[in-house]
Amino acid sequence: MANTPYPQSYYAASANPVPPRPALQGEVETDVCIIGAGYTGLSSALFLLENGFKVSIVEAAKVGFGASGRNGGQIVNSYSRDIDVIERTVGPKQAQLLGQMAFEGGRIIRERVAKYNIQCDLKDGGVFAALTSKQMGHLESQKRLWERFGHTQLELMDQKRIREVVACDSYIGGMLDMSGGHIHPLNLALGEAAAVESLGGIIYEQTPAVRIERGANPVVHTPQGKVRAKFIIVAGNAYLGNLVPELASKSMPCGTQVITTEPLDADLARTLLPQDYCVEDCNYLLDYYRLTSDKRLIFGGGVVYGARDPANIEAIIRPKMLKAFPQLQNVKIDYAWTGNFLLTLSRLPQVGRIGDNIYYSQGCSGHGVTYTHLAGKVLAEALRGQAERFDAFAGLPHYPFPGGQMLRVPFSAIGAWYYSLRDRLGF
Incomplete structure (x- = not known):
């Protein structure tokens, strides 16, 4: 067997x-x-x-x-x-x-x-990181929404505050959820x-x-x-x-890719994420990352509709990691893998x-x-x-993907491309 x-x-x-x-x-x-x-x-x-x-x-x-x-x-x-x-x-x-x-x-x-x-x-603490003023406005609305349902462990962060918790120059602000974590x-x-x-x-x-x-x-x-x-x-x-x-x-398997660095120097790891929070950005196809207990950086992102395994995961994800943390240019990647999640329309x-x-x-x-x-x-x-x-x-309510199983992958990919373009253009 x-x-x-x-x-x-x-x-x-x-x-x-x-x-x-x-x-x-x-x-x-x-x-x-x-x-x-x-x-x-x-x-x-x-x-x-x-x-x-x-x-x-x-x-x-x-x-x-x-x-x-x-x-x-x-x-x-x-x-x-x-x-x-x-x-x-x-x-x-x-x-x-x-x-x-x-x-x-x-x-x-x-x-x-x-x-x-x-x-x-x-570990406690998760950060939603905003790259644009539109995303920051969404986080402000999200905080009000969540507080309406009794969730109060939230802190909005301006650009100065978010730099205290993540060493990435791309973010203009964010929201910290202390009931999040990793x-x-x-x-x-x-x-x-x-x-x-x-x-x-x-x-x-x-x-x-x-x-x-x-x-x-x-x-x-x-x-x-x-x-x-x-x-x-x-x-x-x-x-x-x-x-x-x-x-x-009424569902479609999708793949997401993850890489893990070699163990980082303790001072470097502390510089990247001083409070050891996890982070995800607010893009439609978002990036996410955190430190492990042995001070590696785990970095993931991207979606492959239909759950095909990419030939070179590191080639897809490493540029995303270096865009967030160019200081990791010479750091070796020890692990790269893909895994499937199930998407509904x-x-x-x-x-x-x-x-x-x-x-x-x-x-x-x-x-x-x-x-x-x-x-x-x-x-x-x-x-x-x-x-x-x-x-x-x-x-x-749930619905089948337009075009059935044959067309659900290209239709979903087109939709993702559209929203990713909106993220890049900031509207």
């Missing part, structure tokens, strides 16, 4: 040691079978186990193999489309409930880290998996779901076994493939139920670290019969 290892990333190279997890052999029964051992699946499992459910997870590769173990490691609040966009789409009542949840994911992460003593280099994302997933197992949950690695047998007692079929369950949670996101065709038609997550017993959450659209942890709680609530918050997400 094929064994799928982690990609060659900094995170895989610096991951905490974990026990081997065997593939599923034969037939098992459980209350809930979760497809995917990323953040959505692990968060769902923890909330369910804490409420007395019996849970089994099937994972096609290894815990955190997908976006959960490859992302930029930044704790960013809200959704890929903010609460004001949601309010215009669905009205004030539904938006109020979604707005109240917009800052919950980060709290859940911190609660998990504390409760289960997860070693994942958690983590080693793969170690967070591995710690959550250990917590799942400490509560009696079972995780089968190298066990792809190849077919879902729907009905009153659904069955997840794998290459060498099957899981009979009362409920199924589909949490494969960008790595789900065509397992559930009705989900594939609305840029809002897709949550719902198929039949009576198959639940799903997908399509974080690049905003997944916090949202997936919230999604796990919301899905667990729904399985317990408390569906108000689940229904708020499930009621969001």
